[in-house]
Amino acid sequence: xxxxxxxxxxxxxxSDIPENVRLRRLLNLPKALTEPELLDYFHARAAEVSGxxxxxxxxxIYRHHxxxxxxxxxxxxxxxxxxxxxxxxxxxxxxxxxxxxxTYIAQLTGxxxxxxxxxxxxxxxxxxxLMAQRISKKHKFLIARTVHPEYRAVVDTYAKxxxxxxxxxxxxxxxxxxxxxxxxxxxxxxxAVVVQSPNFxxxxxxxxxxxxxxxxxxxxxxxxxxxxxxxxxxKPPGEDASEHRRADIVVGExxxxxxxxxxxxxxxxxxxxxxxxxxxxPGRLVGLGRDxxxxxxxxxxxSTREQHIRREKATSNICTNQSLCALMATIYLAxxxxxxxxxxxxxxxxxxxxxxxxxxxxxxxxxxxxxxRFNEFVLKVQGQCSFGLSLxxxxxxxxxxxxxxxxxxxxxxxxxAMVQRLAS
Amino acid sequence: MSNHERTSTHMSLNERVVFEEGSPGRRxxxxxxxxxxxxxxxxILDANLLREDLPGMPELSEVDVVRHFTRLSTWNYHIDxxxxxxxxxxxxxxxxxxxxxxxxxxxxLAHPYLPAADIxxxxxxxxxxxxxxxxxxxxxxxxxxxxxxxxxxxxxxxxIRAYHESRGHPRKxxxxxxxxxxxxxxxxxxxxxxxETVPSNIRGTVDLGRLAASVNEDVAAIxxxxxxxxxxxxxxxxxxxxxxxxxxxxxxxxxxNLNxxxxxxxPGDFGVDVLHINLHKTFTTPxxxxxxGAGPVAVKKMLEPFLPYPxxxxxxxxxxxxxxERPQSIGKIKAYNGHFGMHLRALCYIxxxxxxxxxxxxxxxxxxxxxxxxxxxxxxxxAYESPxxxxxxxxxxxxxxxDVHVWDIGKRLIDxxxxxxxxxxxxxxxxxxxxxxTETESKQELDGFIEAMLAxxxxxxxxxxxxxxxxxxxxxxxxxxAAAARRPxxxxxxx
Numbered sequence: 001x002x003x004x005x006x007x008x009x010x011x012x013x014x015s016d017i018p019e020n021v022r023l024r025r026l027l028n029l030p031k032a033l034t035e036p037e038l039l040d041y042f043h044a045r046a047a048e049v050s051g052x053x054x055x056x057x058x059x060x061i062y063r064h065h066x067x068x069x070x071x072x073x074x075x076x077x078x079x080x081x082x083x084x085x086x087x088x089x090x091x092x093x094x095x096x097x098x099x100x101x102x103t104y105i106a107q108l109t110g111x112x113x114x115x116x117x118x119x120x121x122x123x124x125x126x127x128x129x130l131m132a133q134r135i136s137k138k139h140k141f142l143i144a145r146t147v148h149p150e151y152r153a154v155v156d157t158y159a160k161x162x163x164x165x166x167x168x169x170x171x172x173x174x175x176x177x178x179x180x181x182x183x184x185x186x187x188x189x190x191x192a193v194v195v196q197s198p199n200f201x202x203x204x205x206x207x208x209x210x211x212x213x214x215x216x217x218x219x220x221x222x223x224x225x226x227x228x229x230x231x232x233x234x235k236p237p238g239e240d241a242s243e244h245r246r247a248d249i250v251v252g253e254x255x256x257x258x259x260x261x262x263x264x265x266x267x268x269x270x271x272x273x274x275x276x277x278x279x280x281x282p283g284r285l286v287g288l289g290r291d292x293x294x295x296x297x298x299x300x301x302x303s304t305r306e307q308h309i310r311r312e313k314a315t316s317n318i319c320t321n322q323s324l325c326a327l328m329a330t331i332y333l334a335x336x337x338x339x340x341x342x343x344x345x346x347x348x349x350x351x352x353x354x355x356x357x358x359x360x361x362x363x364x365x366x367x368x369x370x371x372x373r374f375n376e377f378v379l380k381v382q383g384q385c386s387f388g389l390s391l392x393x394x395x396x397x398x399x400x401x402x403x404x405x406x407x408x409x410x411x412x413x414x415x416x417a418m419v420q421r422l423a424s
Numbered sequence: 425m426s427n428h429e430r431t432s433t434h435m436s437l438n439e440r441v442v443f444e445e446g447s448p449g450r451r452x453x454x455x456x457x458x459x460x461x462x463x464x465x466x467x468i469l470d471a472n473l474l475r476e477d478l479p480g481m482p483e484l485s486e487v488d489v490v491r492h493f494t495r496l497s498t499w500n501y502h503i504d505x506x507x508x509x510x511x512x513x514x515x516x517x518x519x520x521x522x523x524x525x526x527x528x529x530x531x532x533l534a535h536p537y538l539p540a541a542d543i544x545x546x547x548x549x550x551x552x553x554x555x556x557x558x559x560x561x562x563x564x565x566x567x568x569x570x571x572x573x574x575x576x577x578x579x580x581x582x583x584i585r586a587y588h589e590s591r592g593h594p595r596k597x598x599x600x601x602x603x604x605x606x607x608x609x610x611x612x613x614x615x616x617x618x619x620e621t622v623p624s625n626i627r628g629t630v631d632l633g634r635l636a637a638s639v640n641e642d643v644a645a646i647x648x649x650x651x652x653x654x655x656x657x658x659x660x661x662x663x664x665x666x667x668x669x670x671x672x673x674x675x676x677x678x679x680x681n682l683n684x685x686x687x688x689x690x691p692g693d694f695g696v697d698v699l700h701i702n703l704h705k706t707f708t709t710p711x712x713x714x715x716x717g718a719g720p721v722a723v724k725k726m727l728e729p730f731l732p733y734p735x736x737x738x739x740x741x742x743x744x745x746x747x748x749e750r751p752q753s754i755g756k757i758k759a760y761n762g763h764f765g766m767h768l769r770a771l772c773y774i775x776x777x778x779x780x781x782x783x784x785x786x787x788x789x790x791x792x793x794x795x796x797x798x799x800x801x802x803x804x805x806x807a808y809e810s811p812x813x814x815x816x817x818x819x820x821x822x823x824x825x826x827d828v829h830v831w832d833i834g835k836r837l838i839d840x841x842x843x844x845x846x847x848x849x850x851x852x853x854x855x856x857x858x859x860x861x862t863e864t865e866s867k868q869e870l871d872g873f874i875e876a877m878l879a880x881x882x883x884x885x886x887x888x889x890x891x892x893x894x895x896x897x898x899x900x901x902x903x904x905x906a907a908a909a910r911r912p913x914x915x916x917x918x919x
Contacts, residue, residue: 004798017659029560035776042525081502092496235472261535262765287913289903291900297903314606319574323716340451346465372468
């Protein structure tokens with residue numbers, strides 16, 4: 001090959017790299033490992049991560065059963081080693097799967113359309129805020145304190161250089177948005193109201209009332225969803241007989257649909273909206289079109305919104321989606337089906353309710369929010385608690401409070417054992 | 425779509441959308457029996473909070489689901505099938521062991537909010553990857569939080585902004601060469617900066633004279649890709665860095681092309697202050713049909729205080745923990761700490777190769793690109809004569825005489841069994857054909873590709889219509905994208 005190139009050594013091929021910036025030593029890296037050694041190393045590290053049975057932690061990452069066929073299907077290299085489907089003729093598999101993802105998300109949220117997915121829920125929420133700024137041309141946002149604190153932090157990071165001003169909405173004693181205060185806070189200068197349901201405390205917000213209030217003051221309504229499973233049983237934020245009570249953007253995290261926790265990622269964000277805002281959406285979109293012989297075919301579409309065409313005027317700097325994770329979510333929804341999803345929701349609600357009642361009846365700890373909940377609740381703890389997430393970093397005003405999560409994967413004996421430990 | 429519109433009668437080629445499959449009553453999943461007291465959900469939640477049904481969701485058996493997605497998969501080109509010569513995308517083979525270790529249950533079930541004592545193995549993985557990436561890039565500190573390359577760009581530019589703010593003023597402008605990826609200006613814009621474009625010279629590199637005229641105290645940084653998107657090393661890079669630094673500005677490098685330089689030269693050694701690295705390019709994490717990727721950002725010491733929080737730190741006793749108290753941090757760029765599943769795969773690749781293996785990977789990547797260049801340069805016009813590193817850019821100038829354009833050539837390659845190269849980018853080359861073979865392709869695979877390219881050039885001359893109407897062998901032909909965008913159909917609806 002060197003002879004064909006006309007070079008006498010590989011070294012010659014790098015002649016444009018000046019000598020004074022060349023590395024004249026080997027990189028200081030661990031010695032190369034063989035396959036058995038790699039397995040040893042990673043097995044040892046994995047063993048140092050302890051699941052300790054069911055840790056009863058949710059807080060934006062949920063442990064649901066993941067049907068085996070998901071991994072079998074996404075392990076096909078046709079899916080996982082393919083590139084972004086720019087060449088539609090040889091990427092119809094990826095494109096159709098994304099189209100199906102978009103449809104599932106639109107159906108579950110009650111919205112008209114959804115995009116091809118975003119990095120995750122937190123960046124998705126930031127993108128939703130930027131999108132609402134583009135639509136409304138206003139810059140003030142009211143964001144509920146019951147929105148996932150890390151999501152709010154990401155919104156702050158994105159927003160701070162774009163003239164966006166965030167004001168927080170306090171929660172009421174029942175653990176939901178304080179509607180009276182929201183009503184006083186919201187003026188005509190507000191671009192959008194942002195709430196989460198189920199919220200970070202696990203309680204279910206009055207999303208439709210909030211959308212109605214936002215619209216009555218000329219603001220958009222953004223509803224964030226961290227626990228996507230709940231979409232299987234709760235009234236969709238985008239659906240209502242009255243147009244005013246529908247959210248404008250429903251954004252969130254679909255990790256619950258068959259994607260493992262994986263220490264925080266990769267997960268899969270989604271963003272759904274109304275027909276009239278399609279051209280302000282961030283991220284990729286797959287559309288159904290036709291080839292020049294008239295055959296139906298899927299293709300990435302509306303790319304004139306995107307950075308490779310618009311550069312600094314693009315709706316977002318995003319250059320990718322989370323295709324493989326969106327595929328996992330799509331396979332998950334196809335596998336559990338409408339009946340399975342409903343049953344999973346019921347088990348989450350009933351098991352969390354059982355756990356909460358057992359704790360109330362058998363321990364000294366107190367449930368501090370009375371509003372209806374999905375699969376999480378907040379405990380004010382006397383003494384120690386080795387379950388759930390301590391809220392002291394995010395909500396210091398709650399004192400020694402913990403957020404606990406009980407999904408369908410928790411067995412009764414595990415719940416009982418937890419209650420026993422909390423009681424002792 | 426109705427039956428008569430389908431391509432053929434073969435089942436595997438005529439898979440409907442999933443919403444048209446299945447039959448009421450079929451199931452692919454059962455929950456264990458409820459083991460807590462049963463009661464109607466309406467006793468717990470008010471009925472007005474609940475939805476009535478899940479309209480449109482199909483009911484499928486396990487075989488239905490498996491067949492459906494398996495059939496879809498057969499319509500995809502993928503790296504395990506053959507060469508993917510996409511310039512700037514570094515489509516190399518993804519080692520199978522990466523997939524195995526990323527699926528170990530200790531990793532997949534790990535929750536980032538577990539107490540530090542319970543997640544030592546995961547934190548150690550993140551620290552080990554940070555250390556390796558810092559050494560490979562010649563930088564001092566690394567964040568693994570960004571989810572993708574463009575997300576890394578945003579993170580890096582926000583850190584540059586925070587750095588300047590800490591010194592009194594954020595400055596106004598980011599300089600970007602005209603050959604840059606479109607994400608660069610988009611990322612700088614959402615960081616609140618004005619973009620100024622820097623022209624390239626006849627060598628295809630940054631025009632130093634024009635650059636010098638643009639650098640002043642308003643400039644926060646330059647965003648440079650090296651080797652640039654033409655596959656050419658910016659041999660003035662040390663001078664460029666000095667020029668920027670002399671006016672208090674910083675150097676951001678887009679690490680998309682890091683595959684050309686592992687163990688050969690390091691961005692940190694030629695003046696780069698901030699660099700993002702695409703784990704899905706250089707470090708073999710799979711592209712997944714368009715994500716998930718991962719875009720760690722490496723920085724020099726003076727930028728370390730501005731890293732997104734948390735950072736992986738170590739106690740005096742040697743235990744790892746997430747450090748959240750970072751007063752000068754830009755904040756969070758994503759919930760939790762990045763795409764851990766991708767971190768595992770990238771670390772596995774680095775450990776499997778070691779220093780010598782990574783250097784050899786870059787050497788072979790450059791050898792392969794130059795071999796293609798040598799074999800095709802008499803048939804396709806080289807965009808620039810400057811030496812190529814890991815990728816080579818041609819133009820369609822010679823073929824355009826017969827009205828055969830870059831897009832046609834790419835589509836015709838599909839009929840020869842190859843994925844098209846990157847086309848129409850970089851924007852400064854009219855009719856650009858950008859080819860990056862990577863190191864994982866054998867000479868036989870490259871020769872097959874070269875023969876196909878030569879055959880297409882002959883066809884362009886003799887039977888141009890064959891090329892202009894390609895592909896001819898795929899399930900669907902070229903798609904009317906304009907029509908699809910005019911009336912977007914973005915979801916299935918019952919007819």
